[in-house]
Amino acid sequence: MQKVCLSCHSQTWVEGHFERFENTIQKTNEMTLAATNVLLSAWKKGAASQKDGLFNEAIEKQWVEQWLFYANSTRFSSAMAGADYGVFAKRAMGHGEKHAGNGRLAQVQIEG
Numbered sequence: 001m002q003k004v005c006l007s008c009h010s011q012t013w014v015e016g017h018f019e020r021f022e023n024t025i026q027k028t029n030e031m032t033l034a035a036t037n038v039l040l041s042a043w044k045k046g047a048a049s050q051k052d053g054l055f056n057e058a059i060e061k062q063w064v065e066q067w068l069f070y071a072n073s074t075r076f077s078s079a080m081a082g083a084d085y086g087v088f089a090k091r092a093m094g095h096g097e098k099h100a101g102n103g104r105l106a107q108v109q110i111e112g
Contacts, residue, residue: 002014005017017081020078021078021079028071028074029071031066031070032066035063036063036067039059039060048060
């Protein structure tokens with residue numbers, strides 16, 4: 001892949017790009033794992049339920065957005081040297097966020 005980039009860009013630019021891209025992959029993997037842990041904790045604590053179907057509650061939908069939209073969009077933008085790839089991280093799920101579920105607000109913490 002780097003050979004394709006080198007047809008227009010310098011070796012230094014290409015190496016820097018791939019270093020940044022690898023960092024993006026690492027960070028989006030970490031964020032997706034954190035979001036997954038929040039969801040698993042919510043299921044375990046009863047703040048969300050799988051009994052009435054997967055991905056129909058707010059926290060489950062946010063988890064899908066995290067890995068399907070935000071992580072993948074960020075990776076694609078980073079791979080294509082998009083200047084806007086950091087924008088997607090702003091809405092990513094974080095530790096201890098409050099999520100609505102079953103008509104109530106649940107405080108979900110990552111167990112660790």
